[in-house]
Amino acid sequence: MMWKRIGILLAVVLLAACSDASEKPEPTLGADVKMAEAYLEEQGYEVVSYKGNRTSSFEKSDLLELPTRSTWEVQTTPPDEYIGRNIRQEHFIVRNHPLGQANVFVMMVDGEIIGGTSFPDSAEPLVGSSYSLDGKTSEELHPDYWTWREQWETKYSE
Template identity: 40%
Template sequence: MKGYLENKGFQVVSYEGLAESYELTKQKIVTLPYMIYWGLQLGDPSQYFGKTVNVEKFIVKNHPLSQGKVDVYVYEVNGLPIGGTSYPHGDTSDGGYWSLEGKTLEELQTKSFQDWQKNWINKYSNEVGGRN
Protein backbone atom coordinates (compact mmCIF):
# COMPACT_ATOMS: atom_id res chain seq x y z
CA MET A 1 0.00 0.00 0.00
CA LYS A 2 2.94 2.33 0.64
CA GLY A 3 3.94 2.09 -3.01
CA TYR A 4 0.37 2.85 -4.08
CA LEU A 5 0.50 6.11 -2.10
CA GLU A 6 4.00 6.99 -3.26
CA ASN A 7 2.90 6.50 -6.88
CA LYS A 8 0.29 9.21 -6.22
CA GLY A 9 3.08 11.56 -5.10
CA PHE A 10 2.50 11.33 -1.35
CA GLN A 11 5.35 10.98 1.12
CA VAL A 12 4.43 8.28 3.64
CA VAL A 13 5.29 9.42 7.17
CA SER A 14 3.91 6.37 8.98
CA TYR A 15 1.64 3.35 8.74
CA GLU A 16 -0.99 3.47 11.48
CA GLY A 17 -2.49 0.01 11.00
CA LEU A 18 -5.84 -1.46 10.11
CA ALA A 19 -8.53 1.16 10.85
CA GLU A 20 -11.54 -0.94 9.91
CA SER A 21 -12.58 -4.13 8.16
CA TYR A 22 -16.12 -4.81 6.93
CA GLU A 23 -18.15 -6.59 4.31
CA LEU A 24 -19.51 -4.16 1.73
CA THR A 25 -23.25 -4.72 1.35
CA LYS A 26 -26.12 -2.95 -0.37
CA GLN A 27 -27.48 -2.08 3.07
CA LYS A 28 -24.18 -0.58 4.27
CA ILE A 29 -23.61 1.53 1.16
CA VAL A 30 -26.84 3.51 1.66
CA THR A 31 -26.03 4.43 5.29
CA LEU A 32 -23.84 7.27 6.49
CA PRO A 33 -20.90 7.64 6.53
CA TYR A 34 -20.30 4.75 4.08
CA MET A 35 -22.51 6.37 1.45
CA ILE A 36 -20.14 9.33 1.33
CA TYR A 37 -16.97 7.22 1.62
CA TRP A 38 -18.01 5.21 -1.44
CA GLY A 39 -19.38 8.24 -3.28
CA LEU A 40 -15.84 9.63 -3.18
CA GLN A 41 -14.49 6.62 -5.12
CA LEU A 42 -14.17 6.69 -8.88
CA GLY A 43 -15.34 3.16 -9.65
CA ASP A 44 -18.70 1.44 -9.24
CA PRO A 45 -18.83 0.05 -5.69
CA SER A 46 -21.27 -2.73 -6.64
CA GLN A 47 -18.35 -4.81 -7.92
CA TYR A 48 -17.21 -5.09 -4.30
CA PHE A 49 -20.52 -6.19 -2.76
CA GLY A 50 -20.06 -9.28 -0.62
CA LYS A 51 -16.30 -8.69 -0.35
CA THR A 52 -14.28 -7.74 2.70
CA VAL A 53 -12.92 -4.19 2.59
CA ASN A 54 -9.86 -3.53 4.72
CA VAL A 55 -9.19 0.12 5.51
CA GLU A 56 -5.50 0.80 6.16
CA LYS A 57 -4.52 4.11 7.76
CA PHE A 58 -1.39 6.04 6.82
CA ILE A 59 -0.09 9.49 7.64
CA VAL A 60 1.38 11.28 4.62
CA LYS A 61 2.87 14.59 3.56
CA ASN A 62 2.92 16.26 0.14
CA HIS A 63 -0.88 15.98 -0.14
CA PRO A 64 -3.15 18.58 -1.82
CA LEU A 65 -5.47 18.71 1.21
CA SER A 66 -2.94 20.30 3.57
CA GLN A 67 0.62 21.57 3.70
CA GLY A 68 1.05 19.57 6.89
CA LYS A 69 0.30 15.94 7.59
CA VAL A 70 -2.79 14.21 6.19
CA ASP A 71 -4.43 10.98 7.34
CA VAL A 72 -5.20 8.73 4.38
CA TYR A 73 -7.35 5.63 4.51
CA VAL A 74 -6.60 3.16 1.72
CA TYR A 75 -9.40 0.76 0.81
CA GLU A 76 -8.10 -2.69 -0.05
CA VAL A 77 -9.96 -5.71 -1.40
CA ASN A 78 -8.21 -9.06 -1.91
CA GLY A 79 -4.85 -7.40 -1.21
CA LEU A 80 -5.27 -4.74 -3.89
CA PRO A 81 -5.78 -1.00 -3.29
CA ILE A 82 -9.06 0.21 -4.80
CA GLY A 83 -9.26 3.79 -3.49
CA GLY A 84 -9.66 5.58 -0.20
CA THR A 85 -10.30 8.80 1.64
CA SER A 86 -8.22 11.53 3.27
CA TYR A 87 -8.58 13.88 6.23
CA PRO A 88 -6.36 16.66 7.63
CA HIS A 89 -4.22 15.14 10.40
CA GLY A 90 -5.20 16.32 13.87
CA ASP A 91 -8.47 17.95 12.70
CA THR A 92 -11.02 17.13 15.39
CA SER A 93 -14.04 18.71 13.68
CA ASP A 94 -16.62 16.24 12.44
CA GLY A 95 -17.24 17.95 9.11
CA GLY A 96 -15.75 17.20 5.75
CA TYR A 97 -14.91 14.15 3.70
CA TRP A 98 -12.35 14.02 0.93
CA SER A 99 -11.27 11.49 -1.68
CA LEU A 100 -7.82 9.96 -1.47
CA GLU A 101 -6.58 12.81 -3.69
CA GLY A 102 -8.26 15.50 -1.56
CA LYS A 103 -11.39 16.16 -3.66
CA THR A 104 -14.82 16.77 -2.15
CA LEU A 105 -17.96 14.89 -3.12
CA GLU A 106 -19.22 18.03 -4.84
CA GLU A 107 -16.03 18.21 -6.93
CA LEU A 108 -16.37 14.57 -8.03
CA GLN A 109 -20.12 14.43 -8.68
CA THR A 110 -22.02 16.44 -11.27
CA LYS A 111 -25.11 16.94 -9.10
CA SER A 112 -25.90 18.78 -5.90
CA PHE A 113 -25.39 16.72 -2.76
CA GLN A 114 -29.16 16.33 -2.26
CA ASP A 115 -29.71 15.08 -5.81
CA TRP A 116 -26.67 12.83 -5.65
CA GLN A 117 -27.80 11.33 -2.31
CA LYS A 118 -31.33 10.68 -3.60
CA ASN A 119 -30.02 9.01 -6.79
CA TRP A 120 -27.46 6.98 -4.80
CA ILE A 121 -30.05 5.65 -2.36
CA ASN A 122 -32.50 4.89 -5.17
CA LYS A 123 -29.81 3.11 -7.20
CA TYR A 124 -28.59 0.85 -4.42
CA SER A 125 -31.86 0.44 -2.50
CA ASN A 126 -33.59 -0.77 -5.66
CA GLU A 127 -31.01 -3.53 -5.93
CA VAL A 128 -31.77 -4.82 -2.42
CA GLY A 129 -33.81 -7.98 -2.45
CA GLY A 130 -33.20 -8.66 -6.12
CA ARG A 131 -35.47 -5.91 -7.47
CA ASN A 132 -34.01 -4.08 -10.45
Protein backbone atom coordinates in the same frame (compact mmCIF):
# COMPACT_ATOMS: atom_id res chain seq x y z
CA MET B 1 31.90 -25.55 43.39
CA MET B 2 28.17 -26.10 42.87
CA TRP B 3 27.48 -22.32 43.01
CA LYS B 4 30.19 -21.73 40.44
CA ARG B 5 28.56 -24.24 38.05
CA ILE B 6 25.14 -22.64 38.58
CA GLY B 7 26.69 -19.20 37.89
CA ILE B 8 28.37 -20.42 34.70
CA LEU B 9 25.19 -22.17 33.56
CA LEU B 10 23.15 -19.03 34.24
CA ALA B 11 25.65 -16.89 32.30
CA VAL B 12 25.53 -19.29 29.33
CA VAL B 13 21.70 -19.28 29.32
CA LEU B 14 21.59 -15.47 29.48
CA LEU B 15 24.14 -15.10 26.68
CA ALA B 16 22.25 -17.60 24.55
CA ALA B 17 18.99 -15.74 25.18
CA CYS B 18 20.58 -12.39 24.29
CA SER B 19 22.20 -13.64 21.11
CA ASP B 20 18.99 -15.42 20.07
CA ALA B 21 16.96 -12.22 20.54
CA SER B 22 19.35 -10.18 18.41
CA GLU B 23 19.14 -12.66 15.54
CA LYS B 24 15.35 -12.44 15.25
CA PRO B 25 14.29 -10.35 12.25
CA GLU B 26 12.42 -7.13 12.86
CA PRO B 27 8.69 -7.29 12.10
CA THR B 28 8.09 -6.72 8.42
CA LEU B 29 5.18 -4.97 6.79
CA GLY B 30 2.83 -7.19 4.82
CA ALA B 31 2.47 -7.12 1.05
CA ASP B 32 -0.74 -5.03 1.21
CA VAL B 33 0.98 -2.37 3.30
CA LYS B 34 3.97 -2.22 0.97
CA MET B 35 1.71 -1.98 -2.08
CA ALA B 36 -0.39 0.77 -0.50
CA GLU B 37 2.71 2.69 0.58
CA ALA B 38 4.25 2.44 -2.90
CA TYR B 39 0.96 3.64 -4.42
CA LEU B 40 0.89 6.69 -2.12
CA GLU B 41 4.50 7.52 -2.99
CA GLU B 42 3.69 7.21 -6.72
CA GLN B 43 0.95 9.82 -6.15
CA GLY B 44 3.62 12.18 -4.79
CA TYR B 45 2.79 11.81 -1.09
CA GLU B 46 5.50 11.45 1.53
CA VAL B 47 4.58 8.69 3.95
CA VAL B 48 5.23 9.92 7.50
CA SER B 49 3.98 6.85 9.36
CA TYR B 50 1.92 3.69 9.12
CA LYS B 51 -0.94 3.53 11.62
CA GLY B 52 -2.26 0.00 11.07
CA ASN B 53 -5.24 -1.45 9.29
CA ARG B 54 -8.80 -2.51 9.71
CA THR B 55 -11.15 -4.69 7.76
CA SER B 56 -14.78 -3.88 7.13
CA SER B 57 -17.64 -4.89 4.89
CA PHE B 58 -21.01 -3.45 4.00
CA GLU B 59 -24.36 -4.46 2.59
CA LYS B 60 -26.38 -2.70 -0.11
CA SER B 61 -28.61 -0.96 2.46
CA ASP B 62 -25.52 0.48 4.20
CA LEU B 63 -24.84 2.58 1.09
CA LEU B 64 -27.75 4.80 2.14
CA GLU B 65 -26.37 5.32 5.68
CA LEU B 66 -23.37 7.12 7.17
CA PRO B 67 -20.46 6.42 7.28
CA THR B 68 -20.66 3.93 4.39
CA ARG B 69 -22.40 6.38 2.06
CA SER B 70 -19.86 9.16 2.68
CA THR B 71 -16.98 6.75 2.03
CA TRP B 72 -18.39 5.55 -1.29
CA GLU B 73 -19.51 9.02 -2.43
CA VAL B 74 -15.83 9.95 -2.84
CA GLN B 75 -14.76 6.86 -4.79
CA THR B 76 -14.34 6.69 -8.54
CA THR B 77 -14.99 2.93 -8.39
CA PRO B 78 -18.67 1.94 -7.97
CA PRO B 79 -19.38 -0.08 -4.81
CA ASP B 80 -21.50 -2.81 -6.40
CA GLU B 81 -18.69 -5.33 -6.88
CA TYR B 82 -17.65 -4.97 -3.22
CA ILE B 83 -20.99 -5.45 -1.45
CA GLY B 84 -20.57 -8.14 1.22
CA ARG B 85 -16.80 -8.45 0.68
CA ASN B 86 -14.03 -7.75 3.15
CA ILE B 87 -12.30 -4.46 2.44
CA ARG B 88 -8.95 -3.89 4.08
CA GLN B 89 -8.06 -0.29 4.86
CA GLU B 90 -4.38 0.54 5.34
CA HIS B 91 -4.00 3.75 7.40
CA PHE B 92 -1.08 6.13 6.84
CA ILE B 93 -0.15 9.69 7.75
CA VAL B 94 1.22 11.50 4.67
CA ARG B 95 2.63 14.89 3.70
CA ASN B 96 2.44 16.72 0.34
CA HIS B 97 -1.29 15.95 0.18
CA PRO B 98 -3.87 18.50 -1.07
CA LEU B 99 -5.18 18.62 2.54
CA GLY B 100 -1.68 19.22 3.97
CA GLN B 101 -0.52 16.54 6.41
CA ALA B 102 -3.33 14.01 6.17
CA ASN B 103 -4.66 10.66 7.31
CA VAL B 104 -5.22 8.40 4.33
CA PHE B 105 -6.94 5.05 4.22
CA VAL B 106 -6.07 2.97 1.16
CA MET B 107 -8.93 0.54 0.44
CA MET B 108 -7.92 -2.88 -0.85
CA VAL B 109 -9.69 -6.09 -1.82
CA ASP B 110 -7.73 -9.26 -2.57
CA GLY B 111 -4.46 -7.32 -2.77
CA GLU B 112 -5.84 -4.77 -5.26
CA ILE B 113 -6.23 -1.05 -4.50
CA ILE B 114 -9.84 -0.02 -5.12
CA GLY B 115 -9.84 3.52 -3.68
CA GLY B 116 -9.52 5.27 -0.38
CA THR B 117 -10.35 8.22 1.78
CA SER B 118 -8.49 11.05 3.44
CA PHE B 119 -8.97 13.74 6.05
CA PRO B 120 -6.71 16.38 7.58
CA ASP B 121 -4.34 15.26 10.32
CA SER B 122 -5.57 17.38 13.19
CA ALA B 123 -5.31 17.26 16.97
CA GLU B 124 -8.76 18.89 17.06
CA PRO B 125 -11.88 16.78 16.51
CA LEU B 126 -13.11 17.00 12.92
CA VAL B 127 -16.71 16.99 11.71
CA GLY B 128 -17.91 16.23 8.21
CA SER B 129 -17.59 13.72 5.43
CA SER B 130 -14.51 11.98 4.11
CA TYR B 131 -12.49 13.30 1.23
CA SER B 132 -11.38 11.10 -1.65
CA LEU B 133 -7.90 9.62 -1.46
CA ASP B 134 -6.63 12.67 -3.35
CA GLY B 135 -8.52 15.19 -1.18
CA LYS B 136 -11.65 15.85 -3.27
CA THR B 137 -15.15 16.30 -1.86
CA SER B 138 -18.18 14.41 -3.16
CA GLU B 139 -19.40 17.67 -4.73
CA GLU B 140 -16.12 18.02 -6.64
CA LEU B 141 -16.36 14.44 -7.91
CA HIS B 142 -20.06 14.76 -8.80
CA PRO B 143 -20.59 18.33 -10.11
CA ASP B 144 -24.38 17.85 -10.32
CA TYR B 145 -24.36 16.40 -6.81
CA TRP B 146 -28.09 16.44 -6.04
CA THR B 147 -29.02 14.68 -9.28
CA TRP B 148 -26.26 12.16 -8.66
CA ARG B 149 -27.47 11.68 -5.07
CA GLU B 150 -31.08 11.04 -6.19
CA GLN B 151 -29.84 8.39 -8.62
CA TRP B 152 -27.71 6.84 -5.86
CA GLU B 153 -30.63 6.67 -3.45
CA THR B 154 -32.94 5.19 -6.10
CA LYS B 155 -30.37 2.55 -7.09
CA TYR B 156 -29.45 1.41 -3.57
CA SER B 157 -32.92 1.55 -2.03
CA GLU B 158 -34.30 -1.03 -4.48
